[in-house]
Amino acid sequence: MAELNRLPVADFKSTPKSPVVLVLDNVRSMHNVGAIFRTADAFALEKIWLCGITPRPPHREITKTALGSEESMAWEYAAETAAAVVALKQAGYQVVAVEQTTGSVALPQFRPATGRPLALVLGNEVFGVDDAVLELCDLAVEIPQFGTKHSLNVGVAAGVVLWDALVKLGVV
Numbered sequence: 111m112a113e114l115n116r117l118p119v120a121d122f123k124s125t126p127k128s129p130v131v132l133v134l135d136n137v138r139s140m141h142n143v144g145a146i147f148r149t150a151d152a153f154a155l156e157k158i159w160l161c162g163i164t165p166r167p168p169h170r171e172i173t174k175t176a177l178g179s180e181e182s183m184a185w186e187y188a189a190e191t192a193a194a195v196v197a198l199k200q201a202g203y204q205v206v207a208v209e210q211t212t213g214s215v216a217l218p219q220f221r222p223a224t225g226r227p228l229a230l231v232l233g234n235e236v237f238g239v240d241d242a243v244l245e246l247c248d249l250a251v252e253i254p255q256f257g258t259k260h261s262l263n264v265g266v267a268a269g270v271v272l273w274d275a276l277v278k279l280g281v282v
Contacts, residue, residue, distance in 0.1 A: 119182045127156045128281045129227040130272065131198065133205075135191040135243055136162040136234040137264055144175030145265035146232070151179035153272055153281075156227070158183055159198075161191035195231065195246045203229040207250040208271050209239045210260070214250040217271065222279050223248075230271055232264050 167180040188194035233239035
């Protein structure tokens with residue numbers, strides 16, 4: 111680990127963060143939540159909002175995939191995803207749903223708003239982002255797919271969209 115030059119948790123918490131937050135809208139799997147914590151830590155995101163039925167740390171099933179990142183990442187709980195989205199919009203965030211909709215933008219064409227922090231909303235493994243939450247979002251992006259399935263695991267989708275957004279924001 112020393113060769114990887116990883117920061118201790120206390121140092122990580124005080125380092126500058128990428129101007130991105132994740133909003134988990136009723137994500138039900140603790141393993142997915144843990145994987146998303148780990149990805150958020152890897153990209154030094156500001157925060158994760160855990161909403162609705164989304165499981166919250168501490169829990170050993172989250173830790174199993176988070177590998178301790180639930181200790182390093184800032185997170186907050188909101189009973190209603192819509193309330194978290196409204197608060198983020200009021201704070202100046204561009205709020206983008208990661209969802210297949212009739213009006214969604216293909217990820218390669220997506221351009222994050224200049225000079226604004228970004229909030230990415232990820233939905234339930236079966237039902238996706240709730241329709242009422244979609245209406246509050248500034249737009250929706252979808253990951254182009256070419257196989258027989260029409261969706262990705264939410265943790266995988268988070269990683270794909272985050273990497274793309276951080277490259278476009280000039281963070282990586």
